[in-house]
Amino acid sequence: MILRFPLLLVLALCMGQLVAQTTFPYNGVFDQRSGHYALTGATVHISPERVLDNATLVIRNGKVVSVQASGALPQGAVEVALTGKHIYPSFIEAYGTYGMPAVETSRGSWNSPPQLESETEGAYAWNQALRPETDAAALFTVNEKTAKALREAGFGTVSTHHSDGISRGSAAVVTLAEDRENEVLLERRVAHHLSFDKGSSQQNYPNSRMGAMALLRQTYLDADWYGKQRRDETNLSLDAWAELQELPQVFAVDDWQDALRADQLGDEFGKQYVIKGGGDEYQRLDALKTTGATFILPLTFPKTYDVSDPYAADLISIAQLRHWERAPGNVAAVAEAGIPFVLTADGLEKPTDLHDAMRKAVKAGADSKLVFAALTTGPAELLGIGDRVGTLEDGMLANFIVTDKDPFVEKATIYQNWVQGHPFELKPIKNVELASGYTIEVGDQTFTAEVSGEPGSQKMKVTTASDTTARDVSFTESGGVVTFQFRPGEDGGYYRINATRVGDGYTGTGRGPDGEAVSFTATPRQTTATTTKDSADKKEESPTEYRGKLTYPNIAYGLTELPETARILFRNATVWTGEDGILPETDVLITNGKISQVGKGLADRGATVVDATGMHLTAGIIDEHSHIALLDVNESSASSTAEVRMQDVVDAVDENIYRQLAGGVTTSQLLHGSANPIGGQSALVKLRWGATAQEMLFQGADPFIKFALGENVKQSNWGDRNRVRYPQTRMGVEQIFENYFSRAKEYGRATAAGEDIRRDLELETLLEILNGERFITCHSYQQGEINMLMELAERHDFRVNTFTHILEGYKVADKMAEHGAAGSTFSDWWAYKFEVNEAIPYNGALMHEQGVLTGFNSDDAEMARRLNQEAGKAVLFGGVSEEEAWKFVTLNPAKMLHIDDRVGSIAAGKDADLVLWNDNPLSIYARAERTYVDGKEYFNREDNEARRAELAAERNALIQASLDDKNSGGDTQKPNGKARRLLHCDSVSH
Known part of the structure; x- marks a missing residue:
C-alpha cells in the first residue's frame, strides 16, 4: 500500500523515526518505525556529476535505498511530494568546531610574571601548546543551537576539532542530528590538526612563528626517538602524537606565506599537510601548487571599505583594496591553477553567510559544480568518509537538503535538511515559486x-x-x-x-x-532557471575583469612580471671596483647574472647598452645587520633559542625590500633580536623583490647565528615582572655561554661515539659553532663584555666572527684584531641608552686603523636606505679614504659574511649585484638610479616615477568601485589601515 500525506503531516510523523541498533536501553514501548520515505517529483542531484529530473528518492533506516526516475513507489513508503524542488546531498564542514568546549584565551593580568614551564597536570608534553592527546570525540557534546544554525546553512556533517594549540589533537566526524552523541558520532579520529598559534597556552615558549616551527621540528624528532628507545620517561603526549601520524595532517595558516612555511616544515619530516588556507592563495598560485597540498579554502571575503570620507580612505592601502576586489575570485583562481581544494564556512560571521559567499565565488568565475563538490564529495574523500556521506548513492546516509533552485548560482531557499533520515523543516513550503x-x-x-x-x-x-x-x-x-x-x-x-x-x-x-x-x-x-543558467554559462565563458592589478608581491610597486636576467653593458661609468680602485670612464659587461668583463671600450656582443657617462657604478650595498622582511625578530622566551631559524619567518611582501633596493642595498643578513644571550640562526637574503621567502635566500652561504650581550639579554629594561628568567646579571650571561658550550661539547662527544642520545636541535646548532661550521654575530656595546666573549671563545677553541654595532670597539680594537673578530658598527649613534654613553663617531675609523675588518650596518629599516651616506661619515669622522669608506658597506660586510667570493666588489666572475648612481655614492646628493641583483633589474628610478601615476589611477578605480558597491547596498567596513611594524633588536611579538 502506498501512503500519501500532506507535507507538514509527514514531517510531524518523521521526527524520531530512525531505527538503529544501539547498546542503550529503551524506556517505554520501542518505536519500530523504519523511517521509510519516498520523496517524489524533485530534481535529485545525486552527486556533482549525476542528476535525475522528476526522480524518486527512497530512504529507510536513515540511509538511501535508491534514486530512480519516477515510477512505482515501494510498498509501505510514506510519499513526500516535492514536485519542482531540488534535492542535494547535505554539505560537509571539513574544518569545524561544532560541539567543542570554548577555548579559554586568558593570558593573565598585564603584570603577571612569565610562565616558563608547563602547568598542565599529568604525564604530558613539556609545552602546553602541544595537545596531541586532545580527542575531539571525547570532548564532543550535541549542541542543538549550533546544530540548527549549521543545518540552516545546508550542513549535515561536520569534522570537528578543538582549535587550541599548535598540536590540537584529533578531529571527529559527527552529524547534525538531534540524537545522543553515540548515534551522531561517525568517526572518532579522522585528522590531526596543527597550527602555528599556541592558543590558550600562557607558557612563554614559543612567542614567535619561528619558535612554533622550532617546537614542531623538535617534537617530530622527540617522538621518533621516544618511540624507538627504552624510555626513561612516560610521555602521554608523544604516545598520542605517534598514533596521529597516519591520519591526514590538517595545518591551519593565516596566508599564502604561512602555507609555504608549513609545507616546508612538512617536507622536512615527510608529511604532506592538508592546508587550511587564509583566502589569499590567488596571490602565489605557482608556489602553492608545488606544495602538492589540498587546500581547505575559507569563503570569508572582506566587506567593502566605506571610502566616502576622502581622508579616511587614505588609511587603506592598495593591497587591502586589491584583496577586497579579488578575494571572491580566490576559489576560481585556485581551481584554474589545478590545486585541489574543499571549502569551509569557518570564519564567517554566521553559517548561513555561506550561501552569499559561495554565490559570490561562482559569480567571480568558480564553476558551480566544483563548488558543489568542494562542499560534498571533496570533504568526504579528504576525511575518508566517502562511503557514507557526500552523495546520494544507494547505501549512503540520508543526509540531504531540499531547495527551490540551484543554491550555488541563485538565491535559493532551503526548505528542509534531512540528517540521518531525520527531517528538519527550515522553512515551510507554502507557496509555489513561479517564473517571471x-x-x-x-x-x-x-x-x-x-x-x-x-x-x-x-x-x-x-x-x-x-x-x-x-x-x-x-x-x-x-x-x-x-x-x-x-x-x-x-x-x-x-x-x-x-x-x-x-x-x-x-x-x-x-x-x-x-x-x-x-x-x-x-x-x-x-524562467528564472533558464535565465540563470544562461547567465551563469556566459559568466564562465567571460573571465572576471579586475580594476586592481595582481603583482609580485601584491602590494604597491609589486611587479606584474618577475625580471629576467639580461646581457647588459654599462658604458663609460666611474666604476668603484672595491678591489682595483676607482676606475673612470670604464665599461662593465654582465652576462647570465654574472660580471663577465671590466675594462675600457668593451664590445657590446649584442648586449643592451646603458650609457653611464657621468654616473657611478658600484657593487650592491650589503647590510650585515638588518631586521627588515621578517615576521618576527625575537624568540624572547628563553635564554637560549639557538634552534629557531630566521629563514622560517622571512616576509617576502615587506615594502622595505623595495625601498632598500631604491637605496642601493642588494644583500641583507636578517638577524635575530637581542632578547637573549643565544638567539636564533640568521637568514642571509638577496633582495629579490617579488620572489618567495625561499627564493630570496642566499644559497650556499655559511650559516650564522645571533648572540647578544648587555642590557637587553639580562632584561634590565624589561620591567619588574621580568625577574624570572635567568640570567639577570652580566655575570649570568657569561655563565649561560659557558654552560651551553660545555653541554654542546658533551653532546658532540656522545654523538661521535654513537651513543643512543636524543637529537637536540639547540645543542646541534651550538656544536656547529664549536666545529667551525656556524659563525657568531654578536650584539655588543661595552668593552668588558666584548673581552669576556672573546676569552670564552678562545677557551672553547673557536672565534667570534663579528661584533655587531660594537660602539666601544675603539677601546678593544687591538684585541679584536688579535682575536680575528670583525666589527660592524653604527657610524655615529650614541647616548640613546646608558651602555652606549661612551660611543664616539670615530669608532669605525679607529677600528679600521687597528686592522679590524670594519663595516657599517643599519639595524634599522630607515637607515638602511641611506647606508651609502653612512659610509660617507667614515670619511668625515676619521679621514678614511673614499675607496676604503665605500668598502665599509660593500666588500667588508661581504668578507664578514664569507661571501666576498660572490659579492661585494666588481670583478669578473662575481654575481652581477650592481647599483648605478647619479653621483659619487658617498655624497648626500647621490641617488640609486638602477639596482640589479643577479643581473636582473629590480629597481629603476625612471620606471618608479611612472608607476606612481599608475598606482594613483588604480587606487582611484578601486575606490570608485567601492563606492559603487556601497551605493548598491553592499555591506561596508570602516577604513582600517594596516601600517607595518618596523622591527628592531628589542621588538617582541607577544
Whole structure:
C-alpha cells in the first residue's frame, strides 16, 4: 500500500523515526518505525556529476535505498511530494568546531610574571601548546543551537576539532542530528590538526612563528626517538602524537606565506599537510601548487571599505583594496591553477553567510559544480568518509537538503535538511515559486501571465490579446499540487485549475467559468532557471575583469612580471671596483647574472647598452645587520633559542625590500633580536623583490647565528615582572655561554661515539659553532663584555666572527684584531641608552686603523636606505679614504659574511649585484638610479616615477568601485589601515 500525506503531516510523523541498533536501553514501548520515505517529483542531484529530473528518492533506516526516475513507489513508503524542488546531498564542514568546549584565551593580568614551564597536570608534553592527546570525540557534546544554525546553512556533517594549540589533537566526524552523541558520532579520529598559534597556552615558549616551527621540528624528532628507545620517561603526549601520524595532517595558516612555511616544515619530516588556507592563495598560485597540498579554502571575503570620507580612505592601502576586489575570485583562481581544494564556512560571521559567499565565488568565475563538490564529495574523500556521506548513492546516509533552485548560482531557499533520515523543516513550503511569465492555454483560450514579487509573496496577473486589462490570479500549493483560480473578465465565472509542475511549466485540469472540464498548460516565457543558467554559462565563458592589478608581491610597486636576467653593458661609468680602485670612464659587461668583463671600450656582443657617462657604478650595498622582511625578530622566551631559524619567518611582501633596493642595498643578513644571550640562526637574503621567502635566500652561504650581550639579554629594561628568567646579571650571561658550550661539547662527544642520545636541535646548532661550521654575530656595546666573549671563545677553541654595532670597539680594537673578530658598527649613534654613553663617531675609523675588518650596518629599516651616506661619515669622522669608506658597506660586510667570493666588489666572475648612481655614492646628493641583483633589474628610478601615476589611477578605480558597491547596498567596513611594524633588536611579538 502506498501512503500519501500532506507535507507538514509527514514531517510531524518523521521526527524520531530512525531505527538503529544501539547498546542503550529503551524506556517505554520501542518505536519500530523504519523511517521509510519516498520523496517524489524533485530534481535529485545525486552527486556533482549525476542528476535525475522528476526522480524518486527512497530512504529507510536513515540511509538511501535508491534514486530512480519516477515510477512505482515501494510498498509501505510514506510519499513526500516535492514536485519542482531540488534535492542535494547535505554539505560537509571539513574544518569545524561544532560541539567543542570554548577555548579559554586568558593570558593573565598585564603584570603577571612569565610562565616558563608547563602547568598542565599529568604525564604530558613539556609545552602546553602541544595537545596531541586532545580527542575531539571525547570532548564532543550535541549542541542543538549550533546544530540548527549549521543545518540552516545546508550542513549535515561536520569534522570537528578543538582549535587550541599548535598540536590540537584529533578531529571527529559527527552529524547534525538531534540524537545522543553515540548515534551522531561517525568517526572518532579522522585528522590531526596543527597550527602555528599556541592558543590558550600562557607558557612563554614559543612567542614567535619561528619558535612554533622550532617546537614542531623538535617534537617530530622527540617522538621518533621516544618511540624507538627504552624510555626513561612516560610521555602521554608523544604516545598520542605517534598514533596521529597516519591520519591526514590538517595545518591551519593565516596566508599564502604561512602555507609555504608549513609545507616546508612538512617536507622536512615527510608529511604532506592538508592546508587550511587564509583566502589569499590567488596571490602565489605557482608556489602553492608545488606544495602538492589540498587546500581547505575559507569563503570569508572582506566587506567593502566605506571610502566616502576622502581622508579616511587614505588609511587603506592598495593591497587591502586589491584583496577586497579579488578575494571572491580566490576559489576560481585556485581551481584554474589545478590545486585541489574543499571549502569551509569557518570564519564567517554566521553559517548561513555561506550561501552569499559561495554565490559570490561562482559569480567571480568558480564553476558551480566544483563548488558543489568542494562542499560534498571533496570533504568526504579528504576525511575518508566517502562511503557514507557526500552523495546520494544507494547505501549512503540520508543526509540531504531540499531547495527551490540551484543554491550555488541563485538565491535559493532551503526548505528542509534531512540528517540521518531525520527531517528538519527550515522553512515551510507554502507557496509555489513561479517564473517571471507564462503563456497559459486553458480550454480554447490563451492568456499571457506576468509574475511579480519575491518567492513567497509573488503575484500573478493575466491578460489576453483582445482584453489587455490585467486580472489577478490566486494560487496555492499543497502536496505538490498547485491550485490556480482567476476570472477571465469582469463578469462571469472563474477558472479553477489543479496543476502539477512538469519541467519548468505546469500541466493540469479543472473547470471553466461555466463548469465545463478544461485542460490547462502554463509554459514559461522566460524562467528564472533558464535565465540563470544562461547567465551563469556566459559568466564562465567571460573571465572576471579586475580594476586592481595582481603583482609580485601584491602590494604597491609589486611587479606584474618577475625580471629576467639580461646581457647588459654599462658604458663609460666611474666604476668603484672595491678591489682595483676607482676606475673612470670604464665599461662593465654582465652576462647570465654574472660580471663577465671590466675594462675600457668593451664590445657590446649584442648586449643592451646603458650609457653611464657621468654616473657611478658600484657593487650592491650589503647590510650585515638588518631586521627588515621578517615576521618576527625575537624568540624572547628563553635564554637560549639557538634552534629557531630566521629563514622560517622571512616576509617576502615587506615594502622595505623595495625601498632598500631604491637605496642601493642588494644583500641583507636578517638577524635575530637581542632578547637573549643565544638567539636564533640568521637568514642571509638577496633582495629579490617579488620572489618567495625561499627564493630570496642566499644559497650556499655559511650559516650564522645571533648572540647578544648587555642590557637587553639580562632584561634590565624589561620591567619588574621580568625577574624570572635567568640570567639577570652580566655575570649570568657569561655563565649561560659557558654552560651551553660545555653541554654542546658533551653532546658532540656522545654523538661521535654513537651513543643512543636524543637529537637536540639547540645543542646541534651550538656544536656547529664549536666545529667551525656556524659563525657568531654578536650584539655588543661595552668593552668588558666584548673581552669576556672573546676569552670564552678562545677557551672553547673557536672565534667570534663579528661584533655587531660594537660602539666601544675603539677601546678593544687591538684585541679584536688579535682575536680575528670583525666589527660592524653604527657610524655615529650614541647616548640613546646608558651602555652606549661612551660611543664616539670615530669608532669605525679607529677600528679600521687597528686592522679590524670594519663595516657599517643599519639595524634599522630607515637607515638602511641611506647606508651609502653612512659610509660617507667614515670619511668625515676619521679621514678614511673614499675607496676604503665605500668598502665599509660593500666588500667588508661581504668578507664578514664569507661571501666576498660572490659579492661585494666588481670583478669578473662575481654575481652581477650592481647599483648605478647619479653621483659619487658617498655624497648626500647621490641617488640609486638602477639596482640589479643577479643581473636582473629590480629597481629603476625612471620606471618608479611612472608607476606612481599608475598606482594613483588604480587606487582611484578601486575606490570608485567601492563606492559603487556601497551605493548598491553592499555591506561596508570602516577604513582600517594596516601600517607595518618596523622591527628592531628589542621588538617582541607577544
